[in-house]
Structure formats: C-alpha cells, structure tokens
Amino acid sequence: MGRVSKEQAQENRRRIVDTASRLFREQGTAGVSVADLMKAAGLTHGGFYKHFDSKEALVDEATARAFDGVGTGDRPDDDSDTGTGTGEGAAKDARRAFVENYLSPEHRDDMAGGCPTAGLATDMARGATGSAARHTYAEGVREFARRMADDDDDGLVRLSTMVGALILARAVNGDPLSDALLAAARAEVSA
Incomplete structure (x- = not known):
C-alpha cells in the first residue's frame, strides 16, 4: 500500500477527531476504544498512532473540536442566531x-x-x-x-x-x- 498525500493525511486526522468528538459525547471517552473509533472513522486501527501519540492527545483535540461549533448558529447549544432586533x-x-x-x-x-x-x-x-x-x-x-x-x-x-x-x-x-x-x-x- 502506498503512502497517502499530505492532504489525505490531514483529512484522515480531521475525520478521526470529528468521529471522536461525537463518540466521546455519546459514549464517554472510556467507552470508546481506539479500535472502535478508527472503525467508525473508516480507517485502520494501526493508523491511529500516525496521527496521535496517545488516546489522551486525541481526547484533548476532540474536546476542543466539540466546542468549535458553539456560537456559530449550527449547534443545538448555540444562541447566536436565535434573536433579531436589539x-x-x-x-x-x-x-x-x-x-x-x-x-x-x-x-x-x-x-x-x-x-x-x-x-x-x-x-x-x-x-x-x-x-x-x-x-x-x-x-x-x-x-x-x-x-x-x-x-x-x-x-x-x-x-x-x-x-x-x-x-x-x-x-x-x-x-x-x-x-x-x-x-x-x-x-x-x-x-
């Protein structure tokens, strides 16, 4: 199997973090194994450590990603577009x-x-x-x-x-x- 491009590696990392952000909120960090996470992301288990040193490093990044959408109008916990007027x-x-x-x-x-x-x-x-x-x-x-x-x-x-x-x-x-x-x-x- 050949090497992936830099763009594909970035996309894979983004997919891992997005998947982890959702799964961690749904199942908790302890409830999601690296193998299950990578399967849900559509990637191989072995590829995880090409992107992260540890699961803890992923938890750090996935937590930040979970809060990324807050304040932009696209989340159920977001109030940025709920009102009009002053x-x-x-x-x-x-x-x-x-x-x-x-x-x-x-x-x-x-x-x-x-x-x-x-x-x-x-x-x-x-x-x-x-x-x-x-x-x-x-x-x-x-x-x-x-x-x-x-x-x-x-x-x-x-x-x-x-x-x-x-x-x-x-x-x-x-x-x-x-x-x-x-x-x-x-x-x-x-x-």
Whole structure:
C-alpha cells in the first residue's frame, strides 16, 4: 500500500477527531476504544498512532473540536442566531428560544451531536486536573455561562440548571420523569 498525500493525511486526522468528538459525547471517552473509533472513522486501527501519540492527545483535540461549533448558529447549544432586533426584549426572546431548544427532547436524544458541556461532564470530572481537555472544557463552560448571563447575574445558575437537567433527563430517558425534568428546567430558566 502506498503512502497517502499530505492532504489525505490531514483529512484522515480531521475525520478521526470529528468521529471522536461525537463518540466521546455519546459514549464517554472510556467507552470508546481506539479500535472502535478508527472503525467508525473508516480507517485502520494501526493508523491511529500516525496521527496521535496517545488516546489522551486525541481526547484533548476532540474536546476542543466539540466546542468549535458553539456560537456559530449550527449547534443545538448555540444562541447566536436565535434573536433579531436589539435591546433587552430581543435578548430575552433570544435566550428563551435558546433555552427551549437546549431543553428539548430532540437535544436530549442527540447525545453525539449535542452539548459538549453536558456530554463530556463526567469524563472531565474523572480526567487529569491539568489536562488540555479539562482546560478547554472549563473555557467552554465559562463561555456558556457568559452567554446565559444578564445584567443581574453571571449566568452560572441558568447554566447549572440547564446542564444538570439535560444530564438527568438523559439518564432517565424513557421514563416520564425525563420530560418532566426538561419542562421544569425550561419553566425555571425562562422565567
């Protein structure tokens, strides 16, 4: 088998990171083996170490990739295109639309494509304190809180309520409690 071009190597690396970002949010970092990841990416297991020194290095990069789309209008946890107009009323409308989307059954059910704050929380809690992934995650949480803030607060209570409700709703999905958790959090955060 011949060598791959530089462009193909870059594409393969991008595919590995994108696949890892989705699988890690869906299954957790410990739940995804290198072999399973590479199979899902459509590449051979042996090729992994041509791109990464370790799985931890991939976790660092995949965590950053998970937060890349936040703030660009293409993610369920993104509020950049939810409002029109200006002023406090428009900001509240935008936040309300964002909360409705974030605390929806559709977002709950899309773990792989959903919020990295909720999807990676347990892995970050178990990970090394000084890791690049944990630093990236903390910056993502800070940005999420900033987007949830208003003149009266820093957004941390809204963030905690939303992410906590989403995690709990996912944990009991299939039970009526799941929808009740989402509805209760929507009512509280939108108030």
